[in-house]
Amino acid sequence: MEAVYAGVPWALSTMFSLTGAGAFMAMAVLADAFPAEGRRLASIDALSLMPSLAVVLGCVAAYFALQDETAAAFLLRGVDGAARYAAVGAAGAFAVAALAYGAVAVSGRMPSRLRKPLLRTVGLLGLLFVCALAAAHVLAGDPVWATAATPAQMLGCALLGGSALAALLFENAGALEGRGAKGVLAAFAAAGAVLGLGGLAAHVAMVLGTAGAAGVELVRAASTHVAVGALCLAATLVFTLMALRLKETGYHVVIAVACAFVGTFCVRLAFYALQVSAL
Secondary structure: OHHHHOOHHHHHHHHHHHHHHHHHHHHHHOHHHOOOOOHHHHHHHHHOHHHHHHHHHHHHHHHHHOOOOOHHHHHHHOOOHHHHHHHHHHHHHHHHHHHHHHHHHHHOOOOHHHHHHHHHHHHHHHHHHHHHHHHHHHOOOOOOOOOOHHHHHHHHHHHHHHHHHHHHHHHHOOOOOOOOHHHHHHHHHHHHHHHHHHHHHHHHHHHHHHHHHHHHHHHHHHHHHHHHHHHHHHHHHHHHHHHHHOOOOOHHHHHHHHHHHHHHHHHHHHHHHOOOOOO
């Protein structure tokens, strides 16, 4: 159990950063669905600071995670130089862009002609960040990390959590009816659930198949977090779809966002615990 909780700093980092990245990716796709003006647009702008702060919190947690002495930290420090610099560079560029966009949006001084290109730039940087982060984990040297399950799980958590957070922004602004917003968010949530849960299942199966009896013990130690993570990711999908399809508003999307954070945290915590190179 101690090995499971050793990955808490990394789990917090990826929980915040992936959810923030996914929200900006969803918002970038929905740039045309933003209200033209008025109170609804002002509400979205005010709430845009939420994914920005999530990204910044993820970077702060990553700094502290790199200072610890866990096996995960040693693995990620040993990543090939080019991949490590690419991940750090992508994280820095994305964090700066996300915070700048959120700050300008909250100030109410966002130029209307620049909103879409800026938002799409931040969304693209978010996607590049997720890809670079996944590549760094794949190249970290653990055999069960160096598979397609790793980027699938990370992208899935980003899309699922990001769709829930974006839905919260749009619902509170009363803008979910605009230009296919519901369809885009539902597609993001469904794709995220498939990738996230599929990546988690594949990761667990590889640990069991690669490490033998030791792998069974690893999975047993992390079983609670695997189960809670999978349940919360499934709940995120259900409550996000309910928020998008039902006329009642308010608590569905709030529960979806809460489940997304808890589920992503547990899934990422299990991911860092399920490494066979430390056996």
